[in-house]
Every structure is written in structure tokens, then in C-alpha cells.
Amino acid sequence: WRPDDEDDPRRRGASGPVKVRVPAKVNLHLGVGPLRRDGYHELNTVYHAISIHDELTARRGDTLTLTMEGEGAGELALDDSNLVIRAAHALAGYAGVLPHARLHLRKQIPLAGGLAGGSADAAAALVACDTLWGTGLSRDELAGIAADLGSDVPFLIHGGTALGTGRGEAVSPVLARPTSWHWVVALADGGLSTPAAYAELDRLRAAGAAGEPLGSTDALFAALRQRDPRVLAAALGNDLQDAALAMRPSLAATLKAGEAAGALAGIVSGSGPTCVFLALDQADAARIAAELDTAGVCRDARVAHGPVPGARVV
Numbered sequence: 116w117r118p119d120d121e122d123d124p125r126r127r128g129a130s131g132p133v134k135v136r137v138p139a140k141v142n143l144h145l146g147v148g149p150l151r152r153d154g155y156h157e158l159n160t161v162y163h164a165i166s167i168h169d170e171l172t173a174r175r176g177d178t179l180t181l182t183m184e185g186e187g188a189g190e191l192a193l194d195d196s197n198l199v200i201r202a203a204h205a206l207a208g209y210a211g212v213l214p215h216a217r218l219h220l221r222k223q224i225p226l227a228g229g230l231a232g233g234s235a236d237a238a239a240a241l242v243a244c245d246t247l248w249g250t251g252l253s254r255d256e257l258a259g260i261a262a263d264l265g266s267d268v269p270f271l272i273h274g275g276t277a278l279g280t281g282r283g284e285a286v287s288p289v290l291a292r293p294t295s296w297h298w299v300v301a302l303a304d305g306g307l308s309t310p311a312a313y314a315e316l317d318r319l320r321a322a323g324a325a326g327e328p329l330g331s332t333d334a335l336f337a338a339l340r341q342r343d344p345r346v347l348a349a350a351l352g353n354d355l356q357d358a359a360l361a362m363r364p365s366l367a368a369t370l371k372a373g374e375a376a377g378a379l380a381g382i383v384s385g386s387g388p389t390c391v392f393l394a395l396d397q398a399d400a401a402r403i404a405a406e407l408d409t410a411g412v413c414r415d416a417r418v419a420h421g422p423v424p425g426a427r428v429v
């Protein structure tokens with residue numbers, strides 16, 4: 116009998132509901148290298164967590180069930196193919212416990228939007244079930260399980276701003292003086308498939324029709340240190356943007372409208388179709404979002420700030 120363990124609620128597990136908030140991500144720099152033999156591309160990316168959140172609540176149950184509301188409700192399978200269910204099974208298997216929980220997801224992050232919504236939900240499930248079951252794993256252990264669930268999942272355990280290498284799963288936090296950046300996030304109708312966007316980039320590159328690859332993250336890190344949004348704006352870049360624009364040509368008008376409304380820069384987020392715009396400050400972000408809504412170039416324009424923490428019990 117070890118009193119420390121008995122007193123640690125993380126080891127005892129939770130009797131009441133456990134609620135976890137998890138952010139969306141954007142890539143400030145998404146450098147895509149060659150296609151590897153395992154079907155993934157080597158990445159050099161800078162992840163950034165922003166204040167658009169999903170919320171996962173975990174309660175005790177006799178089986179494993181998932182319900183959801185909000186973005187994408189009714190469109191997403193809630194069976195064993197769902198990343199949340201797969202995350203719960205992966206943690207239970209690792210920790211040697213029964214995967215019993217009643218999970219409920221409230222989504223604000225769109226499906227297949229390039230904001231890592233599915234990965235965020237998997238990260239939330241790991242953190243929520245770890246607390247519910249009292250398995251008490253460290254963030255690094257959780258990130259290790261996360262890597263098998265998807266390339267972006269480890270980052271969403273950590274949050275903040277971080278360098279991602281390998282296929283994106285190797286995450287090192289960026290230590291920077293605290294600065295808040297202000298974003299406008301333009302959601303699109305419908306999603307884009309991530310594998311299809313990577314395949315389109317390979318096709319464009321083979322045809323000599325893709326832009327120059329981004330290269331090093333040095334300019335981006337220098338810009339983060341300078342804490343001047345105008346400097347950061349000039350350093351943003353995404354190798355998948357040409358592919359997203361080829362698959363969804365209307366995004367060109369969205370990007371143009373954001374810049375016309377005074378955004379310092381606009382880029383496609385990840386594999387799209389969400390576009391994100393950097394604003395000078397919070398008031399500017401609100402004004403740009405209102406203009407984008409009026410211009411009718413997106414389904415919904417939201418303001419957000421970053422960096423924010425990764426999946427956390429609230």
C-alpha cells in the first residue's frame with residue numbers, strides 16, 4: 116500500500132465526468148519533403164495551436180460509446196473507425212485497463228478542414244481517458260501513443276508553437292517569449308482529403324508545376340522572436356497550398372479577399388480548405404472577419420488567437 120498513489124486522483128481515476136478542451140492547429144510553415152517508402156512525406160513544419168476548441172467529456176460506463184454534437188454531427192462515423200474510439204482502445208491496451216467510457220464530443224473544429232480536427236479529438240480522448248481511468252501517464256507517454264494514431268496527434272497533446280519533423284509526429288516545443296498572434300479563420304463548405312492533397316502535390320511536382328519548396332524554418336523562427344506580426348506575415352508558407360488551390364480553385368478568391376480586407380498575410384491551413392489570415396491585432400481581426408463574412412467567400416469567418424495549450428482537463 117502506497118499512500119502517495121492512493122492520494123493521487125490521477126491514479127484513482129475520476130468518478131465524475133472528465134471534460135477536456137483541445138485546440139485546432141495551423142501550420143505557420145509547412146515544408147513538404149519527398150514521399151517516403153512508408154507512404155508519408157518527410158515534413159519540416161511549425162505547428163501553432165489556436166483558440167478554436169473541441170470539447171470531449173468522458174464518463175464512467177460499462178462499454179465504450181461515443182456521441183457528438185456541433186461541426187460535422189451526423190457526417191462522422193461513431194464506430195471503431197472513429198479516431199476517438201481508436202485512441203481510447205490504444206490507451207487501454209497500453210495501460211492494461213478495460214476501455215469502458217461514455218464519451219461525448221462537442222465540435223467547433225470542422226471536419227477535413229486542414230485544422231487537424233480529428234487529430235485534436237484523438238488527443239482529447241487520450242487525456243480524458245487517462246484521467247477517467249487513473250492510468251496517470253506522462254505527456255510524453257501519451258504523445259508516444261498519439262504518434263500511432265496520426266501525424267498531428269502528438270502536437271495536439273502539447274499545444275503551443277512547436278517544430279514538427281519526421282512525418283510530423285516528432286515534436287519539439289518552441290521556447291519563445293509569450294506573444295499572442297491574432298488570426299482570422301475562414302471556414303469553407305465541405306472538406307478536402309489530406310492524402311489527396313499530398314498526392315496532388317506529388318503530381319504537380321512531377322509535372323514541374325509546383326512552386327519552389329519552402330526550405331528552412333530559420334526565417335519563421337526569427338520572425339517569431341521579433342514579435343512583429345508584419346515580419347511573421349512575410350515568413351508564413353505552406354507547400355501544400357498549390358495542391359489545395361488546384362483541388363479547390365475558389366480558395367484563390369478567399370485568400371485575395373482576406374488580403375484586400377487588410378490581413379497581413381493569408382495562407383491555406385494544412386491541406387485546406389480552411390484559410391487563415393494574420394491580423395495586426397484583435398480589433399483588426401474582428402474587422403477582417405466581418406468583411407470576409409460580408410464578401411461571401413467562406414462559410415464562416417472566425418477570430419482566434421494563438422498559441423494556446425494542447426489538450427487539457429478543464
Ligand code: C5P
Nearest residue numbers: 154155156158265266282283309310313
Ligand atoms: O498521419 P495521418 O493519418 O494524419 O495522415 C493522413 C494521410 O496524409 C497519410 O495517409 C498520407 O497520405 C498523408 N500524409 C503524408 N505525409 C505526412 C503526413 C500525412 O503523406 N507527413
